[in-house]
Amino acid sequence: xxxxxxxxxxxxxxxxxxxxxxxxxxxxxxxxxxxxxxxxxxxxxxxxxxxxxxxxxxxxxxxxxxxxxxxxxxxxxxxxxxxxxxxxxxxxxxxx
Numbered sequence: 001x002x003x004x005x006x007x008x009x010x011x012x013x014x015x016x017x018x019x020x021x022x023x024x025x026x027x028x029x030x031x032x033x034x035x036x037x038x039x040x041x042x043x044x045x046x047x048x049x050x051x052x053x054x055x056x057x058x059x060x061x062x063x064x065x066x067x068x069x070x071x072x073x074x075x076x077x078x079x080x081x082x083x084x085x086x087x088x089x090x091x092x093x094x095x096x
Contacts, residue, residue: 007032007043011092012079026083027090033059033078040080044090051085 012028020026031040037055044052058081062074084090 007035007039008047013092020081024083025086025089026081027092028079028081031057031078031080033076035078035080037080040082044082048090050088050090052082053085054083056081056083 009030009032012030014028017026017028020028029040029044035043037057040057041052041055044050044055058079060077060079062076064071064073066072082090
C-alpha cells in the first residue's frame with residue numbers, strides 16, 4: 001500500500017524527453033525501483049486520467065563522483081517512458 005503512493009517519484013524533463021513528447025506523445029518519470037510495468041501503467045492512468053499504450057522501463061546505474069579526495073557514488077534509479085494514446089496529453093507542470 002505504501003509503495004503504491006510513492007511509485008512515481010518525479011517527472012523527467014530533459015531536451016530529449018521534450019522531443020519525445022512533441023513527436024511521439026511519450027513522457028518519462030523516475031519511478032520506484034521495485035515497480036513493474038503494470039503498476040506504473042495503473043498509477044499513471046489513475047493520477048493523470050489518460051490511456052497508456054505502452055510502458056518501457058530501464059534501470060539507470062548511479063555515477064561515480066569525486067569531491068576533492070573523497071569519492072562516492074550516486075544511487076541507482078529506475079526510469080519509465082510512457083506512451084500515451086494520441087490526442088491525450090499529461091499535464092505535468094501546470095504553471096510553468
